[in-house]
Amino acid sequence: MWLNSYSHFFKATIACTSLLFSPVVLPTLHAQEQNVVIINPTDSPAEIVRKAANVVPSARQFNWQRQELTAFLHYGINTYTGREWGDGKESPAIFNPTDLDADQWIRELKAAGFKCAILTCKHHDGFCLWPSAYTEHSVKNSPWKKGKGDVVREVSDACKKYGMDFGVYLSPWDRNSDLYGTEAYNDFFVKQLTELLTQYGKVSEVWFDGACGEGPNGKKQVYDFVRWYELIRKLQPEAVIAVMGPDVRWVGTETGRGREMEWSVVPKDNLNQDAIAKNSQKEVLTAPVGDMMGQDLGSRKKIEKAKSLIWYPAEIDVSIRPGWFYHEEQDSKVKSPKELMDIYFTSVGMNGVLLLNLPPNKEGKLSEADIRSLHGFRQLYVNTFTDNLLAKAKVTCTLSEGKGRNVIDDNYDTSVRPKMKDGKAVFSFKLNKPATFNVLSVQEDIRKGQRVEKFSLEVKDAKGNWKKVTEGTTVGHKRLLKFPVETAKEVRLIISEVRAVPAISEIGLYRLRLVL
Incomplete structure (x- = not known):
């Protein structure tokens, strides 16, 4: 996961509050409960606490939280170059899996209890895993299936087959597009996002990171997040918009660990987006730092200073390997079943949703080492949680x-x-x-x-x-x-x-x- 700029997201969120944080309709007994509340200057500490207690998730946020276990599938041109970040200059000819098996990916995830799979449809290098009509930098110009293949299609179809939710990751940063750094790029991005949201059935999660580096022309882009959010709400209204979005926040670290106090109700106005951008993707295995990465986001002391409160739950992402994309030399460094069980306790067990990355290999399959660990984790989970000892008490x-x-x-x-x-x-x-x-x-x-x-x-x-x-x-x-x-x-x-x-x-x- 890569997060480099939250400032545009924050401004966009403020601009479209009425669109994104719509009230939740509940039975009349709890009619005061809603997704966002305004704190008045005259509100007493007790009144602020009362308001915080009545902030609730939207229907899409609630459904997302109930999943508990979700998977990231980092796959693309980087799989074949050995890089984590591509530069956009790679030849599509590099992409040529010998036995791509999306059915295997989803089948194994389903067997391990996962509820949603999110595919890196386009990473920072701009290479698209679907035959986008708006770029030549895609699978349509690769030798795989003679240019007729569509990884996004195969993954979405497998999700339908096994009853799993499907999510898309689309990098705002595109190091290949000559449009990057101009207003025309936002039009280009909307067109690609529209392809993903209209051609592959239901999408349950749209995942944006905050990377905002230079394009091939040396320019940076001003992302039109409001426009993107509106498009998602229109085309896939049940999808949560994650991380660089209004529905789900990054927990602030990539260790697989949430906070001792993980509040889903947090101030909307004191999340320091610039601090997140400054500290992300650097020392990702250190403790959280900065406002959103601090240990206290929603205590009484924190919310007393707020101007408004929102339901903004934490997604806790971590890779089963040291890297996010597949690297053969990391086959011996896959997290063990016990380590995955520990992560379950510190993510789902700390009021979060786990997003576990499993990168397909060059062949186009999940590696045996990853599958063994996944199977082991599932067995430990079943061994532990099948029987509630209080069930007959x-x-x-x-x-x-x-x-x-x-x-x-x-x-x-x-x-x-x-x-x-x-x-x-x-x-x-x-x-x-x-x-x-x-x-x-x-x-x-x-x-x-x-x-x-x-x-x-x-x-x-x-x-x-x-x-x-x-x-x-x-x-x-x-x-x-x-x-x-x-x-x-x-x-x-x-x-x-x-x-x-x-x-x-x-x-x-x-x-x-x-x-x-």
Whole structure:
């Protein structure tokens, strides 16, 4: 992933707020909930917190968050040059996979539990993986399938076949186009974007990065993001626009790790786009820096200074290899199943969506090393999360809405609202027999806001005393916590700090099993 300039995006976002952050229609009980709220100068801290608690995702954002696992497919001319960034001068003749198998890519991703695949349809080099009518720098001038091939078509068709969502990455920076650096380039870009949005069926995610370097003429481009957003909303209204877009933000690092406090409700006006541009693509394995890359984006202290608040969730991207494109010398450096499991905990388990990159090789297939790791990850996931140890427990909690067993029914759509006493809510669980566990999972129904600020898990020991075993801050769509192994028959989840009464969807206890 490459992010070099957010300033244009930020201006564009302000310009088209009414178009992009439209209110969400919910039942009358929660009619005040919406996707963006204005903070008035006269609002008290308590009123600001109340407003923050009622910011909710749009339908497209909610559907995106529910995917949890998404995949990046970095593939193109760089696959055959050994580069990460091409210069746009490559000959299309270089692109000639001997056995391209998009069916294999999507089949393996589907088997591993992934819900969406995003293809790098055009990277910075300008080489198009579809036969675009607006450039000669594409597969139509390659020897692959005698110039009749279309990688985008094959991937989108495979996604339809296996029931996966399809997403497109289209680099705004084009190092091949002579139009780059002129207003005519925005017309050119719109034409290519239109091809992708109208010729390949449903598109679930459109992914822009912020790279804005020089073109072949030495000029830089002023991107017309507002126009691009409007086109996407018109042609693919259910698609989220990610990273350089209004629906999904970059988490700020490419380590596969979210924040201890990962708020999806953040100030719209204090995200320092220039700081992101300055720090991206440099020390990508270091801790986040700058406003958007800081550890605190949405605390009470942060939102008190805001002029408006938006629902802007985090996408957490990381590659299964050191690089984003395939390099044969990295075959021995593929992340292990255990490493991928750790990343699941620190991405999806920290209120984010994981975007895992798996680059096809020169042959045109996912490499065996990547597939083995992917299979291993899936096995570890199934071994750990198949059985919720609380599924048959007796649940006790004073509720204002819903039934106690809703939190252990494996149904996200059935949530409960606890009655808060002295600012706390307690969910008590009594099992039929002692169980051994070391993972806690908690989920909020984010359609009713992100509201939990602090929670803890306690177990009753042999002497009848309660002992805290772990604690966390934010929850959001999903929060996973690992802790030393405990065995108990009675446990309780204590929610001790909230912005408003939360809607708790699911609570689970699991045993982490890392043996294949």
